[in-house]
Amino acid sequence: MGLGAYLTLAAVLFAIGFFGVVTRRNTIGILLGIELMLNAVNINLVAFARFNADVVGMIFTAFTIPITVAEVALGLAIVILIFRMKRTVIADHLDILRG
């Protein structure tokens, strides 16, 4: 399989993730969408690294995966705190910054 197939996979994954971020009403769903988008990027990096014989992309990925984990941990913690205070995790209800 060529590079194009990997890139297409990544693009589809990114689009699905973005769709999830903008349409899900549940905050946890939004977080999941963000995860999908990040992993689409990871696939891109690894694919370029493999086809260009450049190891830098892989090293980048080795960094982004733990950072993604940390981000999820923080995000979920924030969601739990929001739930404790507001008794809801629906994004539409969290509009205290409205002008």
Added chain:
Amino acid sequence: MTDPAFPALLALLLPASAFVVLGVVAPLRRLGRPAAFLSIVFSAAALVAAIGALRLAGGGGYSVWLWSWIPAEAGPLATVGVLADGDSALMLVLVALVSFLVQVYSLGYLSDEGMPSFGRYYAYQSLFAFSMMGLVLAPNFVQLFICWELVGLCSYLLIGYWYTKPEAARAAVKAFWITKAGDVGLLIGIVLLWRQAGTFDFLELLMLADAGVLPLAGLGVITFCIYLGAAGKSAQFPFHIWLPDAMEGPTPVSALIHAATMVTAGVYLLTRTVWLFRLTPEVMEIVAWNGAFTALLAAVLACVQSDIKRVLAYSTVSQLGYMMAAIGAGFASAGFLHLLTHGIFKALLFLGAGAVIHAVGTNDIFGMGGLRRRMPQTAIVFVIGTLSLAGVPLFAGFFSKEEILGAVLAGGFPVPFAMLLVGAFLTAFYMFRVVFVTFAGAPAASPAKSQAGHHGGNSHVHDAPPFMALPLWILAVMCVGAGTLFAVWHPEAEFEAPGWLTYAAVGVALAGIGLAYLVYQRRAIGADALAAAFAPIRTAALRRFWIDDVFAGIYRRLMLPFSRLVGWIDRYLVDGILNVLSAGTLTAGNGLRRIQSGRAQDYVYGIALGVLLLMVWIRWPR
């Protein structure tokens, strides 16, 4: 230690530190009496330092210490420091001496005051001593101007010391206003001079003037502007109107600020920069004529006053006119000499008047009378001061006044000389009018009981307490001492005075005394008859020659409508434009705030849109 700048700097910094202590440590100030003692001790130390500076600088040497203040590319733009030479050291001693004596005197004079305001008084006194010494020692125009404004501020604060009294508050504002009108001239003059010469420094300017490289074009305007400032401070016509009103302040303040030191700042400035004025003879002529005119005008005004302090105030205006006339005639040293002697005997007169007012409880000379028996000490020192002012030989004022008359004549001003001679006659007359009415004769038929207040009418009138008597005697001894000194050791004059001048000067003084004696002591000539003989002048003088009315008219007819117009423009045009702008901003903001929905997903749409637009922009065919 042979550098006069060091003790001069010390004299300058001592009252400054006293003021800082009294200003910062509020509990000490509110205690009153300890604050007074602190201020007096510091001013005594300043007096010692000033005398030290005079001893070192008296021989004609000078020393200047400078610190750069406003840095600029080619050397500092302005410096601060001290310039100690013979003149400034002499003036420094006068300021320190009178300020010390007045502070001691005030211990007795203001003893009825509440303690917090007593402390406030001494804080102002220390600030004044510092500012005046800074003015005297200023090595350049910038420091001089700053201190010039500071003494004006002190004058305002001390005239309005009894600020709950409406007249005092009004007089303070009036004094500030009128002197400020002159100060604007001074500031313009200084800046113009800087543009012409490129420096503020007295010594550099003096070198330029001596070398003849100072461009003469436009210099007349500059010196005239500087003279305006001096005329405002030194109460020259038409700015003299603030000084009589300034008498609303406590009498020791009048002695220090409005007789001996601050009002002479203008004369001092002209003495200091006389080499500049010599380059513009036409301005010198104005100075001389206006000085003589002021001297005569104020002398006439003094003759019709019945308030003892106002007589002295007009007398001060008149004597300042003498000094100015001498400077204008080209002999600044004569004016400066009269400044020094006047500082001593006028301070004595004011402090003596203060003792009388303190005892009697009224300012009206016709409410006094016969005080010679009840206040013998005060009577003696007051007469000594009066003889000095009248210009009787062996007293301090005689020599300096004769010097001025000679200077004006030698400078080629016969008409101003005649005016000054008439002024000298009137001076002797109005001062002895006060002496005869106040101290001689019988006690007034109806002493002003209502104003006497807690002093208990005329029956408990007695000499001043020691704190007040001591400064009086010191000044009286100095008056006689200086007079005798001049009689024995004649300082060489810069000009040839005709031999008849001494006789003329003494003659007019004695004639004035004689007339006052005939009118107010022997009553050989009725005071009413005299008044009737000079009825038009008297009426005009009672209305102060309408000069105050002219100022009031200018204010009401010109400045007030102009201010209203400017106020209207500011309120409705300038503010209107701004209000429209700010209202527009508010409305727009209110409309735009709907964009901020607060929902995270809307912002994601926004970001996505932005990224999309950027991509389109990058790929846009150009």
